[in-house]
Amino acid sequence: MNSAVETIPGEPPHAHHWTSVNAYHGAKLGMWLFLATEILLFSVLFTSFAIYRFLYLGEFHSASLQLDWRMGATNTAVLIISSFTAALAMDAAQHGNNKRVRNLLLFTVACGGIFLVVKYFEYSHKYDIGLFPGRTCPEVHADAASGHGDSHHGESDHGAKADHGGGHHQEFCWPTGDNALGLSDAQKEMLVSNNYKMYFGLYYCMTGLHALHVIIGMAVLSWVCLLASRGRFSEKYYTPVELGALYWHLVDLIWIYLFPLLYLVD
Amino acid sequence: MSEHAAAADHGNLNYLNHETTLWSWLSTVDHKRIGIMYLFTITIFFIVGGIAALTMRMELASAGPDFLTPDQYNVLFTLHGAIMIFLFIVPGIPATMGNFLLPLMIGAKDVAFPRLNLLSYYIYVVGAIMALFALLNPIDTGWTFYAPYSTQTKSAVILMTGAAFVLGFSSILTGLNFVVTVHRLRCPGMTWDRLPVFVWALYATAVIQTLATPVVGMTLLLLIMERWLGVGIFDPKMGGDPVLFEHFFWFYSHPVVYIMVLPAFGVVGEIIPVFSRKPLFGYKMVCYASLAIALVGFLVWAHHMLVAGISDTSAIYFSVITFGVAIPTAVKVFNWVSTMYKGSISFDTPMLYAMAFIFLFMIAGTTGVYLATLAVDVFYHDTYFVVAHFHYTIQGGAVIGLIAALHFWFPKMTGKMYNEHIAKIAFVLVFVGFNLTFLPQFVLGMEGMPRRYFDYLPEFQSMHRLSTVGALVNGFGYTFALLNLLFAWIFSKRKASANPYHSLSLEWQTQSPPIHDNFVETPTVTDYPYGYGTPVEGGAH
Numbered sequence: 188m189n190s191a192v193e194t195i196p197g198e199p200p201h202a203h204h205w206t207s208v209n210a211y212h213g214a215k216l217g218m219w220l221f222l223a224t225e226i227l228l229f230s231v232l233f234t235s236f237a238i239y240r241f242l243y244l245g246e247f248h249s250a251s252l253q254l255d256w257r258m259g260a261t262n263t264a265v266l267i268i269s270s271f272t273a274a275l276a277m278d279a280a281q282h283g284n285n286k287r288v289r290n291l292l293l294f295t296v297a298c299g300g301i302f303l304v305v306k307y308f309e310y311s312h313k314y315d316i317g318l319f320p321g322r323t324c325p326e327v328h329a330d331a332a333s334g335h336g337d338s339h340h341g342e343s344d345h346g347a348k349a350d351h352g353g354g355h356h357q358e359f360c361w362p363t364g365d366n367a368l369g370l371s372d373a374q375k376e377m378l379v380s381n382n383y384k385m386y387f388g389l390y391y392c393m394t395g396l397h398a399l400h401v402i403i404g405m406a407v408l409s410w411v412c413l414l415a416s417r418g419r420f421s422e423k424y425y426t427p428v429e430l431g432a433l434y435w436h437l438v439d440l441i442w443i444y445l446f447p448l449l450y451l452v453d
Numbered sequence: 454m455s456e457h458a459a460a461a462d463h464g465n466l467n468y469l470n471h472e473t474t475l476w477s478w479l480s481t482v483d484h485k486r487i488g489i490m491y492l493f494t495i496t497i498f499f500i501v502g503g504i505a506a507l508t509m510r511m512e513l514a515s516a517g518p519d520f521l522t523p524d525q526y527n528v529l530f531t532l533h534g535a536i537m538i539f540l541f542i543v544p545g546i547p548a549t550m551g552n553f554l555l556p557l558m559i560g561a562k563d564v565a566f567p568r569l570n571l572l573s574y575y576i577y578v579v580g581a582i583m584a585l586f587a588l589l590n591p592i593d594t595g596w597t598f599y600a601p602y603s604t605q606t607k608s609a610v611i612l613m614t615g616a617a618f619v620l621g622f623s624s625i626l627t628g629l630n631f632v633v634t635v636h637r638l639r640c641p642g643m644t645w646d647r648l649p650v651f652v653w654a655l656y657a658t659a660v661i662q663t664l665a666t667p668v669v670g671m672t673l674l675l676l677i678m679e680r681w682l683g684v685g686i687f688d689p690k691m692g693g694d695p696v697l698f699e700h701f702f703w704f705y706s707h708p709v710v711y712i713m714v715l716p717a718f719g720v721v722g723e724i725i726p727v728f729s730r731k732p733l734f735g736y737k738m739v740c741y742a743s744l745a746i747a748l749v750g751f752l753v754w755a756h757h758m759l760v761a762g763i764s765d766t767s768a769i770y771f772s773v774i775t776f777g778v779a780i781p782t783a784v785k786v787f788n789w790v791s792t793m794y795k796g797s798i799s800f801d802t803p804m805l806y807a808m809a810f811i812f813l814f815m816i817a818g819t820t821g822v823y824l825a826t827l828a829v830d831v832f833y834h835d836t837y838f839v840v841a842h843f844h845y846t847i848q849g850g851a852v853i854g855l856i857a858a859l860h861f862w863f864p865k866m867t868g869k870m871y872n873e874h875i876a877k878i879a880f881v882l883v884f885v886g887f888n889l890t891f892l893p894q895f896v897l898g899m900e901g902m903p904r905r906y907f908d909y910l911p912e913f914q915s916m917h918r919l920s921t922v923g924a925l926v927n928g929f930g931y932t933f934a935l936l937n938l939l940f941a942w943i944f945s946k947r948k949a950s951a952n953p954y955h956s957l958s959l960e961w962q963t964q965s966p967p968i969h970d971n972f973v974e975t976p977t978v979t980d981y982p983y984g985y986g987t988p989v990e991g992g993a994h
Binding site for chain 1 (some may be wrong): 560567629637670674678693701985
């Protein structure tokens with residue numbers, strides 16, 4: 188196995204099958220392709236969201252009122268700043284300033300941490316008011332079934348939304364959200380409708396998958412940080428910093444689309 | 454191109470014997486060994502999937518229930534479909550022959566990311582184990598997992614779709630690896646218009662693998678979420694739309710048939726000029742046709758859903774664009790046949806398979822045009838006609854292509870020659886058996902026999918019986934072909950020379966089997982690899 192990679196601080200790793208210049212361009216091409224696959228991964232969620240937002244605008248609007256746009260905006264700012272510091276780290280690596288790379292990346296990872304903490308508060312708030320997916324919550328089940336009678340409303344007449352008798356759809360039990368704040372009676376009605384749940388289903392899928400990417404990005408950047416603290420980078424070799432920063436920019440970019448889509452439905 | 458590498462005396466060391474411990478195989482990052490490991494793994498699944506198919510054919514040999522219950526039958530066709538698609542034919546040619554040959558053909562020492570390549574293999578193994586557990590659990594949705602049945606059935610949908618997601622990851626990483634390899638690791642002089650057509654085909658395939666697979670991955674995750682949490686995107690009971698699932702699913706699963714068959718096109722493009730001793734006719738058009746098929750393949754997915762309730766406008770659009778696929782495909786067929794015209798054809802086993810491929814794929818393509826025709830599809834949809842068409846493309850195309858490739862590059866991979874007579878007998882069995890299996894299924898489809906049915910009316914019996922006999926013959930044929938190769942590898946004393954077919958392409962210019970580093974020194978290329986026509990010293994054979 189002579190393609191084992193030798194590492195000398197400041198020098199590109201030497202793999203037997205290519206020159207270091209080619210290796211740099213190859214790694215970058217690979218990373219861009221990988222980012223393309225990530226965008227296509229999210230595209231399914233974006234497409235689903237677009238279709239159902241178009242079909243069930245009323246429900247999606249009132250559901251989005253349950254999100255606190257200030258928290259979303261805070262997170263947007265945090266991620267944009269972290270993306271900036273990641274770009275600065277890349278610049279520092281190109282100048283061989285390993286210490287600066289380390290500090291900037293530590294800051295970037297910390298921003299990722301702040302993002303997750305805010306997300307934690309958002310999720311736990313929704314959990315408290317009963318907006319979470321899941322199968323079992325029998326006591327709420329009865330509520331939902333009884334409140335279901337006239338939950339049909341005129342927002343759309345999508346054929347698939349057939350009426351189904353009391354509690355039938357509740358094999359997936361979503362809480363009614365009765366203790367949700369600031370809702371009119373009409374909005375509470377919508378809350379028990381399926382499409383309201385669909386909004387939160389998509390919300391959790393999209394933000395959950397994004398949060399997973401934030402965690403992976405933090406892990407990757409922490410590893411790059413470790414390399415920097417060992418003085419690994421120089422003007423000749425900074426590929427990991429560049430690839431890590433690229434990934435982090437994508438994570439940031441996806442959130443920049445998620446924020447207005449989920450929080451600012453109107 | 455010199456034959457320096459072949460001439461160089463490297464002792465008897467090659468990629469197979471320079472290290473021999475089990476660990477040296479399991480931890481290898483050598484693309485050739487990884488290709489061989491894939492080859493053995495997918496062959497196991499080919500056998501399992503084949504046994505499932507034969508079991509179904511035995512049940513269908515006579516009308517009425519015989520030895521299976523309807524539920525068992527549902528499980529069996531799911532097993533057959535899922536194993537053959539996800540575990541056998543998608544990794545089929547790219548992960549086995551592609552892994553082995555791509556760096557050799559472009560004069561590189563390895564793929565771009567060797568460790569990632571090994572990781573893809575292990576991700577594949579994990580996915581395969583998950584799939585096996587799911588299939589034995591069992592699962593009865595068919596390999597397409599259509600909602601809303603898949604969101605409701607009690608069978609192991611979560612495990613199986615999870616497995617397909619993991620397998621997709623493996624496929625993405627292989628595709629990404631190949632794209633970067635072709636872009637960055639071509640040897641000096643290996644310009645894009647000197648690349649072998651097999652490399653062009655692998656490149657087009659890799660692009661599809663990379664760009665289409667994430668979509669189905671996310672779709673299957675959403676299906677899992679739907680079952681776990683009741684998200685409701687695909688379930689009409691909850692306001693969702695099952696047709697949306699079909700759109701997402703086919704957005705991947707139509708391009709995936711080109712993942713299966715494009716590399717086979719490439720294989721045929723390599724074999725025909727060598728055994729016709731003529732330059733490949735319209736070389737550039739053959740290359741661009743691969744890219745064109747890959748591109749158009751992304752735009753036709755909803756022709757699987759022409760009767761699923763999509764609008765007339767989109768049905769017409771998808772029908773017309775689907776006809777468009779026939780154009781680059783026909784360009785390829787035309788060029789292969791023109792290559793053979795007035796060539797000095799020798800009928801070695803790889804050439805026989807390549808010619809069978811052209812014949813079978815013509816039938817497959819033509820019946821594909823029937824199915825893309827809106828009015829006709831209303832009748833043919835979900836009948837045996839579709840089953841027969843699909844098997845002509847995938848078995849008659851992709852599998853025959855893989856078997857052709859195995860015979861053609863066997864001397865290079867193993868350094869041995871196989872028994873030509875047995876290989877030809879096996880070929881005849883495969884060819885006759887295959888046609889006997891699936892030609893009657895066209896007739897059955899035209900007479901209205903629906904697919905996926907456990908039982909049928911008595912008037913269908915004779916055709917079903919023919920089909921079952923054909924399937925058995927076909928099965929024997931594959932068994933003979935594979936055993937012949939396996940025995941030749943283990944027992945044959947006939948050593949293969951570096952270039953037994955006097956081919957001009959680069960993988961034949963190094964020794965058989967190749968050394969660990971592929972070439973003693975990096976080769977330099979001065980021409981495209983199909984410049985036959987001037988007599989080669991020694992002649993063909």
